[in-house]
Amino acid sequence: MKKLFASAVLALSVTSLAACGSSGGSDSSKEKEIKIVATSTPHAEILEEAASILEKKDIKLDVEVNDDYSLQNKMLASGEVDANFFQHTPYLKNAMKEDKSFDLVSAGGVHLEPMGVYSKKYKNLDEIPKNGTIMISNNVAEEGRMLSLLQQGGLIKLKEGVDAVSATKKDIVENKKNINIKVGGDAALMPKAYENEEADAVIINTNYAIGADLTPTKDAIELEGEDSPYVNIVAVKKGDEDREEIKELMKVLHSKEIQDFIKEKYKGSIIPVSK
Structure with a gap:
C-alpha cells in the first residue's frame, strides 16, 4: 500500500513539473506586440512594410490608421497605443506645452516630408x-x-x-x-x-x-530643402524608448530594407533618415 501511494505521489510530481515546463516554454515564445497609431500616407504604409520584418523577430506590429492630428498624442498619453507616428519634434514640443499631462519623447526619426x-x-x-x-x-x-x-x-x-x-x-x-x-x-x-x-x-x-x-x-x-528640422518621428511615453520592442522597431525603420522601400515607393518625395 505504501509503495502504491509513493508511486502515485511520484507520478503527480512528474506531471506537475511537466506542466510547469510546458507553461514556461509557452511564455518565453509568446509573440510581443506594439500597437501604434499613424496617419495613412506615408506613415502607415511604411509601418506595414516594417511589420513583415518585425514578424520574423516575433514582434507583432498592430497599425491603427487615424488621420486626425489632434487625437494621436492623446491616444498615446492615455495608454491606448504604445506609440504614434505622424509628427515631428517641433509639433510634439508644442503639444506638450499645450497639454502638461503629456510626457512623451521621440524614439527616433524616420523620414523627412519636404513641405x-x-x-x-x-x-x-x-x-x-x-x-x-x-x-x-x-x-x-x-x-x-x-x-x-x-x-x-x-x-x-x-x-x-x-x-x-x-x-x-x-x-x-x-x-x-x-x-x-x-x-x-x-x-x-x-x-x-x-x-x-x-x-x-x-x-x-x-x-x-x-x-x-x-x-x-x-x-x-x-x-523645402533637406536641411529642415522637421523630421518625422516615432513618439512613445517617456521611458518606453528603452523597451526592447521599440528599439527593434526603430532598428527596422532605420534598416536598408525600409530606407530602400521609402526611396523606391515615394521617388524622392520623402527622404529617409537613420537617426
Whole structure:
C-alpha cells in the first residue's frame, strides 16, 4: 500500500513539473506586440512594410490608421497605443506645452516630408502677382516652417535670427509684393483648397499632397530643402524608448530594407533618415 501511494505521489510530481515546463516554454515564445497609431500616407504604409520584418523577430506590429492630428498624442498619453507616428519634434514640443499631462519623447526619426507650395495658376513663386494670396494651414506648430518656405522662395523676408521653428507672421520684415498670407483650415484640407483654387498658391504637407495624387518633386513650385528640422518621428511615453520592442522597431525603420522601400515607393518625395 505504501509503495502504491509513493508511486502515485511520484507520478503527480512528474506531471506537475511537466506542466510547469510546458507553461514556461509557452511564455518565453509568446509573440510581443506594439500597437501604434499613424496617419495613412506615408506613415502607415511604411509601418506595414516594417511589420513583415518585425514578424520574423516575433514582434507583432498592430497599425491603427487615424488621420486626425489632434487625437494621436492623446491616444498615446492615455495608454491606448504604445506609440504614434505622424509628427515631428517641433509639433510634439508644442503639444506638450499645450497639454502638461503629456510626457512623451521621440524614439527616433524616420523620414523627412519636404513641405511644398502648389499652384494651378503659376509655375514658380516669382509669377505670384502683387497683392496675391497664399494659403497656409492653421497648424501653429508649422507656421514658422511655412513662412521659411516663402522666404526660401524670395516672397518675404523674416527677422534675422528667427528660425523655421519659432517664426510667426509678426516676424515678417519685408513683403515687397504685399502678399496676403491667408490662414485656412486644417492641414488635411489644403489639397481641397488647392483643387478649388481658393488662393494663388497653397502650402501643402507632403503626406496630404501624396494622398491627393500630387508629386512634390514634380508638382510643387517651391519645395523645402533637406536641411529642415522637421523630421518625422516615432513618439512613445517617456521611458518606453528603452523597451526592447521599440528599439527593434526603430532598428527596422532605420534598416536598408525600409530606407530602400521609402526611396523606391515615394521617388524622392520623402527622404529617409537613420537617426
